Amino acid sequence: MALAVAGAVLLIGTASAAEPASPPPRQRVVTMTRFVKVFNDLEYDLMDALRGGNKEAVDRLLAAEFEQRNAARPGEPVPREEWLKSGDLPIAADSEIWELAVHDRGDLAIASFRLKGKEREWFLVDVWRRKSANAYELVTRYASPIAAAATAAPAKPDPKR
Template sequence: MKKFPLLLALLLANPLSGFAQQATAPLQRTIPTVTRTVQIFSTLENELNDAVQQRNSGVIDKRLADDYELRTAAAPAQPTPRAEWIASALKQAPFASQVQQMAVHEYGNLMVVSFLWSLDVPAASQLAKNIFVVDTWKQVDGDWKLAVRYAAPADAQHKKVPGADPSGIDTKKKI
């Protein structure tokens, strides 16, 4: 019986010593693996962006749902319907862009895709250089169509969102 408290003390001390070793070990950075869904939706997002820049209405029509709408932070109660969005997008001068920091959340035949969209536009442009986008894609007849896009400028000087911790933000991170 006297050995029991000693054995218990040794068992309790062992996990604690392992914790201390882990706490003092240097942090290792890992490169995140791009998931299959991120690869798929990166391709779809870039296909749509390229189609707009190349004025390819066939691909635009294929990728947008019939009831597509754009909602922006500047006018959340005034969605831009599909036809108006297409007309406006095709009027803009072409620009290069890059999809970064993508995350994809699967909900059956719906996918919620968020990313930072960096635009290469002239300084005098009224377009934001960085836009946070949340796209909702739905599966229609075995293909993916963009149903709703939510977008807001993502400039660093903006205030934080309640509950968010911006201390770990890395704007240079790629997909």
């Protein structure tokens, strides 16, 4: 009996050793580019200026002709002054920027990102215009709220369909 148990242990140990070790899962290393750093800072600077009521900073960062386009009403742009007075500004102290991508288009830079707050989450696309070598102003914002269900991982497609 002991011989049978020892043989089984040896057989199981040999089978386990024969299986190739699976490689460790690859992890994506995300390196922040210079442009992502610049626009991450600009987006937070704008939120800080709005939250703190810093009119000078808001005027520096927000173009005079700024407008926001909302996904629910894309044909009704919200002009700068109306947007500044609205209670719908994403300026909560707990707001965080996620998944920021920036596309350089010469005099324009397009920043898209998720803005996560305690109560709401948005997908924003901001169009920034270059004012000088190191200065930009926000010209247009496209905003769409993200539903709570949309933040969960998408279901895998059914291969039978």
